[in-house]
Amino acid sequence: MNLKNLIIFIFSIGSFFAIWEIYYWIFINNPFILAPPSRVIPTFYDLLAGNIQGFYMPLDAIYSLYHYFLGFTVAVAVGFSVGLIAGWYKRVERFLYPIIELIRPIPPIAWIPISILLLKLTHTAAAFIIFIGSVFPILLNTIYGVSSIEKKYIEAALTLGATKTKDIFIKVIIPASMPAFLTGLRVGSGVAWMCVVAAELFGVSHYGLGYKIELGRLYHSPDIVISYMLAIGIVGLFLDRIYRTLEASIVKWRRGYLIE
Template sequence: MPQALAMFRRLDRYIVPVLILAGWEAFSRSGALPAALLPAPSTVAWAWADWVFGTDGNTQTYSGHWLFDMLASLSRVLAGFAIATALAVSVGVAIGWSRTVEVIIEPTLQTLRPIPPVSWIPLAIIWFGIANKPAIFLVFLGAFFPILLNTIHGVKTCDRNLIRAGAMVGGGNRQLLRFIVLPAALPSIFAGLRIGIGSAWMLTVTAEMVAVKSGLGYVLWDSYYFLRYDLVLAAMASIGLLGFLSDFGIRLVMARVLHWQRNTTIQSGEI
């Protein structure tokens, strides 16, 4: 019985995806919609396989090019996300720690924050042209504000008693930030990173549809024009998979960095 329960717990995460795929396959095969408009998962998988491995050339010019398209999108995501992380964490810590910096900078940032990143596309194209730079810029915009706001929240909610205790034993501002404030803010910062990486993938695909001529988003949009909806869905699945893996990577780093939080949670649960 315990072995069966353990097996179920390992497989329970796959129940919903399997049910969705089975229902989708059955609906596509039922003929309720033309197969060209809603390709079955098996059809999408066949096109995806050719896109990745070049099995039979059914995706034509994209046959065997998935790795190049994936790396093009991934490089833009990582570049924009890295810039957003470095700047957002630095500015967020400054705003959360200093009332003066908050008064000077935050109103401007809060004015820019509601502007949708996609509305920057015309300016990005004018400023950077049709290349990687506008996509990286849009990824940066999409990831910056979630990381910034979560960093500010993490710094502001740090236990003031810990800060006072550190100051009483002679800690200066730099020591307080390094050894007390930043460790306390890390859970919020990682939450912002997880939100930011999702936004980064959404924005790079949007940019590739308009301002770039390569990557998963470009393949998705180009396939739409040629009515290859199986390839459109394969591109969507690729983006979803890469987004999941990116989030999984951040969670691995978070589990390693915040090991003390996991131990505290386990001990609280045991109590």
Template structure:
């Protein structure tokens, strides 16, 4: 028990080695003048501006002072709304395409034609359709998150061990029972992989949408700060997006570890061997 605890501490420590070294090197290069402060502010400067953005400590960020929580919530709501729609529709449609041949023949060609179109190219149409508000951002997040979920759900269903399906059929299971109790559980690892990819795409697309179609959120602050040459706020916004993206991915990993506990056990046994 004590050895496992020590190993866990060591693993957690190792995760921070590279970020800490990079930040220290960045600070030293900025302080020495190798990196111009006008182009890349020192981490300490970014932290001061970030603190004012969050806590309104010295009003150095002016109109943004103390508004970080509102900007983060605005971006998060757009991400979660678009991501939820993409996850539900992507899983449902992906399972249908992977399981029923007639659905695959009917729908997949159209989806495969739309898939290579970059989500950002939909921005003009999204603004025309939905105006300057939350809806175009949610639409773009949906587009960015939908296809990773869809393709991984299709892959997960198509790669289910056919022996499991035959065994369930021989035991008298109906098609709906096979789909519910055999195919879906077997496809879950692939589906969760798609969900993790999709949450990263969702954050990228909401920031892109906020730069052009919305007047609030972390992406809007990032773009607005660029116009005013406030690169300390630009970096603070980038860090905020990365942190929130990391936390949402971590939350999905927690859900995945609980749902796929049987897979975790197999992985641990495989490592021991």
């Protein structure tokens, strides 16, 4: 980031905070309904430092990330492996398609009651919601990635002696579908992170960024609520950055195809 961009960045955030601050003092001016940045920022610091009884933000972030990874890794494993098979074997795809299309439009939040009934108020229940939310982008992108592989690559591999299905999968299908899979991974991660908050709001565990938002509301402390909202945004941004970096390093062979 050069100096000019840095100035724009600071100005952008600064004006957002300024409008928010002014809006609060003119129209709200009630600490039980909303908090201005001048109150959120100190609260945010106190939450990070553990100065507020019953709230310790780093621990909550760790719990939320735990829920996220628990659900998301299963979604990646299932989405990628089923996607490879369904993308390659058209019959499997045709079989799965109606099921996918039936379940996919159901919002992950709608699964929360069933998840709690089945799995009780556990970390697994949270992970299940996250799994439901993130498995479809990964699955569908992987299927798309595999089924859009150009036939010439398969034929080239065959004529060069890769006659075993295993070789074709490992040496052609997986690398060729990597860009689409990684897009699915990034989109899926975004959905997964949103689902973390939704799942925790329902109290599946007593720690977590989402749970503490709800707790903050019960305490009538909008400064705590907003601090945790910001934390969710910051961690989400960080996760997205990780996947973008991963994407750029794995598919560097594709650089020439992208118009930037």
